[in-house]
Amino acid sequence: MTIDRVAVSGGDVVVETHTGSSEPVLVVHGVSSQRMLWGWLRAESPHLTLLAPDLRGRGDSVGVAGASSLGRHADDLATVLDALGLDSVHVCGMSMGGFVAVEFAARYPSRVKSLVLVDGGVPVAPPAGLTRESVGAVFADRIARTQQHFETVVEYVDFLVSTSLPLLDPADPLLRAYAEHDLVDGSVRLSTDAVVSDAEDVFFGESRFRELTMPIRFLHAQWSVGENSAPMYSSEDIDALDLTSITPMMGLDHAGTIMTSSGAAAVGATIDEALRNG
Template sequence: MTPSDTAPAGARPAPEPLPFEELRVPVPGGDLTVLRWAAPDPAAPTVLALHGITANALSWGPVARRLAGRATLVAPDLRGRAGSADLPGPYGIAVHADDAATVAEALGLHRPVLAGHSMGAFTAALAAVRHPQRFGRLLLVDGGAGFPAPTHLSPDELLTAVIGPAMNRLSMTFPDRASYRAFWQAHPAFARRWTPEVDAYIQRDLVGHEPQLRSSCRVEAVRADGTGLFGDDVLAAVHRLPAPATLVLAERGLLDEPQGLYDADRLASVLDGARVTVLHAPDTNHYTLLTGEEGAALIAGLLLDAAGQEAS
């Protein structure tokens, strides 16, 4: 099955991935790989975007395309993933937050809009708290508002409960790239929503050689980051933001289930008193809010709005 096999008959062909630059930024322990989709106008605003716990920078590719050159988008492969897989620990949300600040300084980004998806949203919130002068407006995408961890689960059980098949695949091997594509095309969140951009994003995750391909994500990094999501500093970050933020929520969950990550009662509880405006994105799930056509268009528009607010 190829990416085009899932397109409805008569549908417009899905857009191809937008070209990008691949940069290296020195951080403690080595170099962080950073992707940049540069706007033609050097004076255009910049967005620094952070991906989820087992994702990589190309998850932001559809949003970069929908920005249509109106803003530069910079997205690192976070420590322990894809192009940054060889970076050593320590890992954790605070380390990623400081790496993001290092990227902004190294690339000369002046108060970029800071965005994060899923775990990246928690990282973005903590980065805004730890480095308030480094970043501008904040956009949280289906994450960033935490809740206490269940005490009866081990760290691996907790991670499996939170991210499901994304955790299981870290111990799997695949004979070729087609089998990895088939694995993801069977995922409920991507069924009937496959595009060349999604394909490029998931293929960036593969390392090794056939017939022993595997995910680039380092299990020790995912464990440290996943358990770190429930740390007191991370849970408190959304209440300590230096400026108002926007949180946009997918209607559906990680497995395309009807309930999204936050129900109304939980959301009201964890955001009580926080300076966060909540928006809801209909007909999206946790993944397609970022990678789907409608979701990417919404996120791109919100990023441009945030850039305009920062400039005013």
């Protein structure tokens, strides 16, 4: 494992590289997440070479100044590849990271060999009643964690499971490692402004998904948050797609698509397919 600090507009983005036997895969986390999201994928697919940045406003990159948006993240990723000496890579994005991956592929198509999108990236209509003005309220559980002090990692894990990760095992050591990366002195390293502005961009920005011509593989969860919840993508959304592959992830909610061993194994298998076939 190596850690690099890459200078971008407003500060340094921190990138963790896990070197395996595969070609490099750039992995892009979600709106309120950070690079330890990929711990489950590393465990299931240790052969993968993963380039995992903390996006601006999150984790070790929380101090990067300036407005956050899908376009800004895409430009940061291009700078990261430049710094690492990479012309083009396969890209995997989860949730908001999928939308960042799409924007990156649209802006820099020659740099993306293929896309793997995990419950995100494919255009989706805003949930009923959601407006630009109400995005902050909808993401209140994510924002709430930044306004609290957590005495222990266990307390923080319990908070995460009780609010946004109900199907995860609080005793999972990978979840503990994920939570530890969030916390410094009991405070969560997450910019609320970045969460809100990025979420606004996902739901109300202009998607460039239809411009893309590289192979796109899409995995989607059965549920959104918790068992029997409505999924992010409806069956009508899925039926309208014409992609390289579409994989339903039954028995998993949004977080479980990558933060469980079964979800990570399915994502790893899809990345392997992309590496073999483009």
